[in-house]
Amino acid sequence: MRIAVIGGGVGGVLAAMRLSSAHDVMLYEPGRLGLGPAYGTASPNHLLNVRAEGMSLSMPQPHDFVDWLGASYDAHEFVPRQVFGQYVQARFSEFQATAENPIRVVTETVTAVRPGFRVSHAGGQDSADAVVVAVGNFPPSSPSFVPSDLGIPYYFENPWQIEPEALAELRSITLIGSGLTAVDIAADALVRFPSLHISLVSRHGLLPGSHAEDLGKCERDLASLLDCRSVRQMTKVLRALITDSDAPWQYGFDRLRLMTQQLWLQLSLADRRRFLRHLQVYWDIHRHRVAPQLYRLIDQAQQDRRLQVVAGRVTRMEVGGLEVHLRGGRGTIKWATDAVVNCTGPGSLARAKSPLIHQMVAEGLLVPDELGLGVAADAIGETTPGVYVLGSLRKGELWETTALRVIREQAYALGDHLK
Numbered sequence: 233m234r235i236a237v238i239g240g241g242v243g244g245v246l247a248a249m250r251l252s253s254a255h256d257v258m259l260y261e262p263g264r265l266g267l268g269p270a271y272g273t274a275s276p277n278h279l280l281n282v283r284a285e286g287m288s289l290s291m292p293q294p295h296d297f298v299d300w301l302g303a304s305y306d307a308h309e310f311v312p313r314q315v316f317g318q319y320v321q322a323r324f325s326e327f328q329a330t331a332e333n334p335i336r337v338v339t340e341t342v343t344a345v346r347p348g349f350r351v352s353h354a355g356g357q358d359s360a361d362a363v364v365v366a367v368g369n370f371p372p373s374s375p376s377f378v379p380s381d382l383g384i385p386y387y388f389e390n391p392w393q394i395e396p397e398a399l400a401e402l403r404s405i406t407l408i409g410s411g412l413t414a415v416d417i418a419a420d421a422l423v424r425f426p427s428l429h430i431s432l433v434s435r436h437g438l439l440p441g442s443h444a445e446d447l448g449k450c451e452r453d454l455a456s457l458l459d460c461r462s463v464r465q466m467t468k469v470l471r472a473l474i475t476d477s478d479a480p481w482q483y484g485f486d487r488l489r490l491m492t493q494q495l496w497l498q499l500s501l502a503d504r505r506r507f508l509r510h511l512q513v514y515w516d517i518h519r520h521r522v523a524p525q526l527y528r529l530i531d532q533a534q535q536d537r538r539l540q541v542v543a544g545r546v547t548r549m550e551v552g553g554l555e556v557h558l559r560g561g562r563g564t565i566k567w568a569t570d571a572v573v574n575c576t577g578p579g580s581l582a583r584a585k586s587p588l589i590h591q592m593v594a595e596g597l598l599v600p601d602e603l604g605l606g607v608a609a610d611a612i613g614e615t616t617p618g619v620y621v622l623g624s625l626r627k628g629e630l631w632e633t634t635a636l637r638v639i640r641e642q643a644y645a646l647g648d649h650l651k
């Protein structure tokens with residue numbers, strides 16, 4: 233078969249490598265292969281949020297990344313993300329150099345896939361027997377309160393596209409959002425621009441938790457969660473299991489991670505919606521944690537009054553300032569800022585800034601999931617005959633589908649399925 237893999241982040245690269253032993257594979261990526269926004273960062277201050285020992289590209293060789301690192305880093309360290317990117321690129325180059333049937337890399341953005349399949353891009357059109365869509369997270373789109381006429385250097389819609397020196401001359405910036413993206417941007421700016429003042433504003437004003445300082449595993453058995461049939465019951469049981477244990481709460485969440493997909497699949501659609509409305513914010517700060525050194529940096533900056541976190545809803549935004557309705561009915565405040573960065577994360581499928589996704593949905597090649605977060609697919613990721621999806625696009629159906637560990641499993645499963 234001829235298989236078109238669209239998107240050459242780590243997910244697309246892994247899928248292409250797994251598929252190429254049995255098929256002719258074309259891999260479409262306009263940017264640098266294997267990196268995507270996560271590992272293409274120019275900043276050494278951006279760290280992996282998983283220890284090196286959990287970041288192997290190879291399922292049979294779980295220590296592959298640690299072996300590749302050699303003596304430069306320890307297996308337990310949170311390594312700079314750009315180093316992981318170098319590892320992905322090195323392994324891909326080695327693969328291409330020795331493969332009997334190397335992958336054909338096309339450095340173009342795919343603009344359309346028509347039934348049949350015809351894959352269109354600026355360089356022409358290719359035909360394929362199957363398509364793998366591995367486009368990662370959608371680029372962030374602006375919240376509705378952002379006026380359309382605010383331009384750089386005041387407003388940055390995509391935090392991953394800020395030029396390294398763009399913030400150098402500023403006295404203050406405000407980040408909309410307080411999740412992993414905001415912490416990443418804030419940490420880098422704190423290190424690089426010592427006189428910059430940073431504000432983070434989000435509905436709940438909650439920051440991601442820290443990974444546990446000491447290493448360990450939760451010995452507590454979480455299997456009783458599998459008997460729960462509602463999100464309310466699951467939350468109650470999980471809270472009891474974690475608080476009854478002497479181990480740090482992080483160990484419980486690490487164990488939970490391994491069964492998240494199963495739990496999600498057990499929930500009704502109404503309960504999944506309930507989770508998104510009421511619990512996602514708490515899930516995110518416990519599940520998506522930062523390296524302890526990053527946590528300490530942010531904590532210290534708060535104590536030094538270089539960084540503040542505000543809980544509230546932005547009601548107005550204009551060049552030079554913001555108006556925020558504080559959480560808990562504490563009134564409305566205004567503050568001046570030299571720039572605003574959108575750190576609200578990827579949005580829904582309907583708002584995706586991807587002409588390709590909208591075209592494929594319109595032609596019936598991709599079927600949105602019931603929550604509108606991504607695409608409906610079977611266990612292997614097939615959404616319509618011959619069209620497979622990988623990674624973030626499966627979020628609505630699986631919830632836990634963005635970490636390397638899961639993407640790797642999906643790429644291997646697809647490779648085995650299409651042998």
Ligand SMILES: Cc1cc2nc3c(=O)[nH]c(=O)nc-3n(C[C@H](O)[C@H](O)[C@H](O)COP(=O)(O)OP(=O)(O)OC[C@H]3O[C@@H](n4cnc5c(N)ncnc54)[C@H](O)[C@@H]3O)c2cc1C
Nearest residue numbers: 239241242243268270280281282341342367368623635636
């Ligand atoms: C800031 C950040 C930090 C993270 N840190 C970690 C971590 O420490 N550990 C971990 O396990 N996970 C981490 N993740 C999760 C991360 O999403 C995955 O590890 C992984 O990067 C996802 O890979 P992907 O290939 O699915 O998507 P991406 O890396 O987003 O790659 C998608 C690629 O598709 C390309 N593309 C998009 N549209 C088209 C088109 N129309 N035509 C052609 N190409 C297209 C893009 O150019 C891009 O290169 C992090 C994510 C982010 C955003």
